[in-house]
Amino acid sequence: MVVRASQRPALQRSKTMDGNPQKFDANIALLGAENVGKSALTVRFLTRRFIGEYGDIEAIYSHCDMIDGREICFNIWDSVCPQNEGIADRNITKQLQWADGFILVYSICDRASFAVVERQVRRIRQAKSKCAVAPPIIIVGNKRDLRHRRTVSSEEGRLLALAAECGFFEISAAENYHGVLLAFHGLLDLIRETRAPKKGPAGIKGIVRSVSAVFGRRRNDAKDAQD
Numbered sequence: 001m002v003v004r005a006s007q008r009p010a011l012q013r014s015k016t017m018d019g020n021p022q023k024f025d026a027n028i029a030l031l032g033a034e035n036v037g038k039s040a041l042t043v044r045f046l047t048r049r050f051i052g053e054y055g056d057i058e059a060i061y062s063h064c065d066m067i068d069g070r071e072i073c074f075n076i077w078d079s080v081c082p083q084n085e086g087i088a089d090r091n092i093t094k095q096l097q098w099a100d101g102f103i104l105v106y107s108i109c110d111r112a113s114f115a116v117v118e119r120q121v122r123r124i125r126q127a128k129s130k131c132a133v134a135p136p137i138i139i140v141g142n143k144r145d146l147r148h149r150r151t152v153s154s155e156e157g158r159l160l161a162l163a164a165e166c167g168f169f170e171i172s173a174a175e176n177y178h179g180v181l182l183a184f185h186g187l188l189d190l191i192r193e194t195r196a197p198k199k200g201p202a203g204i205k206g207i208v209r210s211v212s213a214v215f216g217r218r219r220n221d222a223k224d225a226q227d
């Protein structure tokens, strides 16, 4: 079931700014195996609270905040883990159309959930060829408060992120808000980078400057030779 908690169209990639230059929309999809804490992370980010049990509802939430004097609207798709690979493939197509960036969550005490994230990274990166810009990904190892039951080392998480050019955080939604905030804001920064206009080739002024630098140096060299 998909519950929409926002007024904006659910399956539409966010437009740059809704006509308001001060507003920035970021569509974020949370993916991962069952029970890893996707809903806990979402609720922590939205309300700063950890409530313990969340059910298995799929929902898109909207949350706006002023960050550095600019209104930022986070649209967060808290997904449920697909039952099989076929559904996962269909879902990823929809999610890629909608999302500006992904948070892939595993539990540090559930090895199988890490394997799910490895597959999801591959799936997103393979589908990347269909997108104009590769969507940024943050990998989150959750349940850090249960490190005495850890089955996935921090190193493994970091290496996966490094290999797939993703951000990485190991956090506990249960223990604190700050780590969750860092993960969401880390992804926001990456999304903003993908939307920033790329620098074009040097303009006419740059060319004029470099040409005159070359000729200016030649003139000086010739003058030095004469002296």
Ligand SMILES: Nc1nc2c(ncn2[C@@H]2O[C@H](COP(=O)(O)OP(=O)(O)OP(=O)(O)O)[C@@H](O)[C@H]2O)c(=O)[nH]1
Binding pocket: 032, 033, 034, 035, 036, 037, 038, 039, 040, 041, 051, 052, 053, 054, 055, 056, 057, 079, 080, 081, 142, 143, 144, 145, 146, 171, 172, 173, 174, 175
């Ligand atoms: N100890 C601990 N428990 C957590 C943490 N985050 C979530 N949980 C617990 O893990 C269980 C699953 O959390 P959910 O947020 O429902 O996980 P989910 O990934 O949304 O699960 P599905 O929607 O069923 O796929 C709940 O009992 C949470 O209380 C955490 O950081 N530490």
Ligand SMILES: [Mg+2]
Binding pocket: 038, 039, 040, 054, 055, 056, 057, 078, 079, 080
């Ligand atoms: Mg959930």
